[in-house]
Amino acid sequence: MGDVTTGQPMIRVSHLTRRYGRAVAVDDLSFEIGRGEIVGFLGPNGAGKTTTMRILCGFLAATSGDVEIAGHDVHRDPIGVRRHIGYLPERCPLYSDMRVDEFLRFRAALKGVPARQMRERVEAVKEQCGLTDVGRRIIGQLSKGYCQRVGLADALVHEPELLILDEPTIGLDPTQIRQTRDLIRSLAARHTILLSTHILPEVEAVCRRVLILDRGRLVASDSTDRLRQLRRGIVRVTAELKTAPHEDPGTAFAVLPGVRTATADKDGEWRRVRLECEPGADPRSDIFRVAVEHGWTLREVRMEENRLEDVFIALTSGGGSSAGETPERSDS
Amino acid sequence: MRSFGVLLRRELGAIFLSPMAWTALTFFLAVMGTSFWMLLDLLSRGAERTEGGEVIGQLLGSIFFWLALLIVAPVITMRTIAEERRSGTFEMLMTAPVRDGTVVLAKYTAALLFYAVLWLPTLIYPLTLRLLRPFGAPLDGGALAAGYLGVMLIGAAAIAAGVFTSSITRSQVTAALGAFAIICVFFLAGFLPYIPHGETVARTAHYASGVSHLLDFARGVVDTRPIAFYLINTAWLLWATVRMTEARRWK
Numbered sequence: 001m002g003d004v005t006t007g008q009p010m011i012r013v014s015h016l017t018r019r020y021g022r023a024v025a026v027d028d029l030s031f032e033i034g035r036g037e038i039v040g041f042l043g044p045n046g047a048g049k050t051t052t053m054r055i056l057c058g059f060l061a062a063t064s065g066d067v068e069i070a071g072h073d074v075h076r077d078p079i080g081v082r083r084h085i086g087y088l089p090e091r092c093p094l095y096s097d098m099r100v101d102e103f104l105r106f107r108a109a110l111k112g113v114p115a116r117q118m119r120e121r122v123e124a125v126k127e128q129c130g131l132t133d134v135g136r137r138i139i140g141q142l143s144k145g146y147c148q149r150v151g152l153a154d155a156l157v158h159e160p161e162l163l164i165l166d167e168p169t170i171g172l173d174p175t176q177i178r179q180t181r182d183l184i185r186s187l188a189a190r191h192t193i194l195l196s197t198h199i200l201p202e203v204e205a206v207c208r209r210v211l212i213l214d215r216g217r218l219v220a221s222d223s224t225d226r227l228r229q230l231r232r233g234i235v236r237v238t239a240e241l242k243t244a245p246h247e248d249p250g251t252a253f254a255v256l257p258g259v260r261t262a263t264a265d266k267d268g269e270w271r272r273v274r275l276e277c278e279p280g281a282d283p284r285s286d287i288f289r290v291a292v293e294h295g296w297t298l299r300e301v302r303m304e305e306n307r308l309e310d311v312f313i314a315l316t317s318g319g320g321s322s323a324g325e326t327p328e329r330s331d332s
Numbered sequence: 333m334r335s336f337g338v339l340l341r342r343e344l345g346a347i348f349l350s351p352m353a354w355t356a357l358t359f360f361l362a363v364m365g366t367s368f369w370m371l372l373d374l375l376s377r378g379a380e381r382t383e384g385g386e387v388i389g390q391l392l393g394s395i396f397f398w399l400a401l402l403i404v405a406p407v408i409t410m411r412t413i414a415e416e417r418r419s420g421t422f423e424m425l426m427t428a429p430v431r432d433g434t435v436v437l438a439k440y441t442a443a444l445l446f447y448a449v450l451w452l453p454t455l456i457y458p459l460t461l462r463l464l465r466p467f468g469a470p471l472d473g474g475a476l477a478a479g480y481l482g483v484m485l486i487g488a489a490a491i492a493a494g495v496f497t498s499s500i501t502r503s504q505v506t507a508a509l510g511a512f513a514i515i516c517v518f519f520l521a522g523f524l525p526y527i528p529h530g531e532t533v534a535r536t537a538h539y540a541s542g543v544s545h546l547l548d549f550a551r552g553v554v555d556t557r558p559i560a561f562y563l564i565n566t567a568w569l570l571w572a573t574v575r576m577t578e579a580r581r582w583k
Contacts, residue, residue, distance in 0.1 A: 020583070057427040061581040082429040089427070093420030095342075097349060109338040110428045154424070 008071050010035045010162050010192040011056065016065035018051050018216075025051040027216035029065070033209075035161070038188045040207035040224070041196035044316055048216040049196040050090055053166050056194075057087045070161060083112065086155035086191075090166040092148050096140030100131060100150055103139055104157055111158035125153040129183065145176040152183070163193045169202060181205055200312060214316040227311050235277040236304040239287050240270055242297040249273050249296065256286045270299070335430045336438050343442030347408070353446060356407050360400050360450045367396035368457045387471065389550035391457060392479040397546065398519050401490055406511035408446055409494025410504040412439040413577065418502040432577045440495050440570055447487045451480070475552030482549025485562040486542055490515050492569035499576040518542055 011033040018026040026048040033039050041049050054060040055067060058078035067074040069081045095103055104122045113121050126132050129149040134142060139150060148168065155163055168184065169177045184206055187193065197203060203210055203224065210227055212220040220227060243249055250264035253273055258281025264273045277283055284301050291298040347353050371390045413436075416422035425435060462471050490511070497510030522543030525534045538544055545558040 054423070059423055059427050059581065079429045079431065082427055085427070087424075087427045089420065089423045091420060093422075093424055095346070095421055096419075097346060098342075106338065106342050107428065110335055110430060112334075112429060151424075 008035075009033060010037070010070055011194065012066075012068040013052075013056075014066050016052070016055065016067060017063045018048070018055060018060065019063045024216050026055070026062075029213075029216070029218050031211055031218060031221055033192065033194060035192055036188075037209055038184075038193045038195070038207050040203035040210045041194055041213065042198065042200070042203055042210055042312065043196075043213035044198060046215075047213040047316075049213055050166055052213070053087075053164050053194070053196060056164055057085055058082055083158070084161050086158065086160035086163045088151045088155045088163075088165045088168055090170070092151035094139050094147060094150055094154075097138070099136055099138055100126075100142070101135040103150065104153055107154045108157045113158050121157055121159070125156045128156065128186075129153040130179070144171050145173065148172060148176070148180065152180070156187070161192060163187065163191045163195075165193065165195045167197055168195060169197070169199070177202075212312065212315050219315045220311070235279065235281055237275045237277060237283060237287070238300070238302045238304065239273045239275070239291075239298065240267070240300040241273070241291055242270055242299075243294070247294065247296075249291075249294075252290055252294065253283070253287060256283045256290070257281070259283055333434075336434050339430065339435060339438035340441055343412075343439050344445065347442055347446045350411075352407060352411070356404050357450055360404050361453060363396050363400040364454050364457075367391065367394055368454075386551075387461065388458070388475050388479045389547045391461075391550075392483055393543075393546040393550045397483065398543075401487065402512060402515050402519065404447070404450065405487065405490040405494050405515060406497075406508040408443045409491055409498055409511060410508035411498070412443060412495050413498040413573070414501055414504050414507040415498075417580075418504075426577075433574045436495065436499075436570060436574050436577060440492065440573075443491050443495065444488055447491055448484065451483060472552060475550060478552045478554050479546075479550040481554065482546045482558075485549075485559060486546060489562045489565045489569070490518075492566040492573075496569045496573045496576070499573045 009032040011031075013032070014030045016026055016029040017024070029048075029052065041052070043049050051060065055062050056069065056074065058074050058081055061075065070084045072080040072084070074081050095106075098106065101122065104125065105118060108118055108121055109115075126135060129152050131146070131149055131153055134146060137146075139147065142150065148171070152165075152168065155165070165184070169180050172180060181202065184193065184195065195203075195207065207224060209223050210220065211218060212227075239249075239253070241249060248264060249271055250262045250273055253259060253275055254262040258278045260276045260278060262273055262275045264271050266272075275283060275287075282303070284303060287301050288298060368391065371387065374390070375387070413422070416425060426432070458471055458476050493514045494507070494511035497514065498504075498507040501507050501510070518540075519542060521537070522541040522545075524537035525541050525544055528534075529537075539557065540561065545561075548555060548558070
């Protein structure tokens, strides 16, 4: 798989199942993540991402199955496991009555950072996360973006080998999203990262490998590039042109070599034709030739790239992928 | 045990920086001050019962103590765990390398320390009595210490009950009402020995009667049975609280 796995994997999940009463949140999930990998954990809302991450951190117990982090069993050695993990929970809950410095020192001490390294570590993560100016501010008065950074600083403060980040960019503005992604990429050199999101460009921008979860099941686990190629079978071409009202460009294009289907719809006086073609076909020059023969004005011929989104929708059967539809159970 | 110290400091900070704490202190001192004022009034009118022990019983073991405890213990403890679960900070806390027991114990200890701080200003009442000497003999120091011991023991159990109810719900109001109900039932059951029910009932009820325990302590009677009673109740309530926080993983 081209993983950077050396020896023992960082995360080993085997046959993990988690039920809430009768509802199955995670269903027989198995995967491994090697040291140094950056893995995107993808899936529609309610797919079981947060549940899985909470189990990895020992906040929830598994109904059945085993989880090992850096060789420690989550169930038998929860404290040992947590020492290796820096966890950023969803929505980033922090003690809003504390000051940033005070909170980071508290968390560092709680996570066993020795007193002599305290100042150095807190200053280092503040620098890393862009918090140097807000050390004296009370967390409850910070903006969402800053809260997220404090949460990230907290996750980093004890220099964990593994970072588990649950929706690290949710609720941020575009600039902050870019900054957070850059920060995560810069962390990749020294940490193994598991990052959940339902925003696809995020995964394409940051991760080298993707796990796709749907209704508690693992539906794909592969590198970002290979997943994109999964759908390389079908070639999609879109053409926009102007024809006489009675003419139907769809039927004219449908007979071209390699074209399976062609459907036309109207956009004002322009028509947009969508073609699905055989693998490896490229009907673009034929489209131009036909348009010239008929005397049609052609303004665009475009071959679509395979996007991860298509793969995602195909794999998760498009169900429940719109945001905020099935709120993930946030029990604690 | 470093994490216990770290957590305790955080919890104390959270209590002492909250307006709730100062409201509770004001309420508590208003109630205990009224109690003391009524006691002084009683003494100045030359009441019969001016024996030292009785005075301490009036001071520490009256209905005012129970009124204060019924309000103050739920208010101190209601946010301890319920609020962390409601706001989600519990997830952050419990994914740090700390044991559930350490977290519960730190929260409990902080609440108990605050309860002790509430009582500190009331030391001025016996001090005043000692200086004024409204009755013949000086105030019995031993009985006073025993009275405060009783106050702390009952408080320790009441606060354990409050931390427990805070662990079973996300709502602070529910937690407070739960603790209030437990302490209230315990307080009312304390009157059982004083109601004619027959010898057996009265003697049995005496073992669990906070009202009579406290009056005994205030007379200087330090009996190991009530001490064990409160320590055991505190212990199992805290144990149940730890089990509740552990059970949350399985829900």
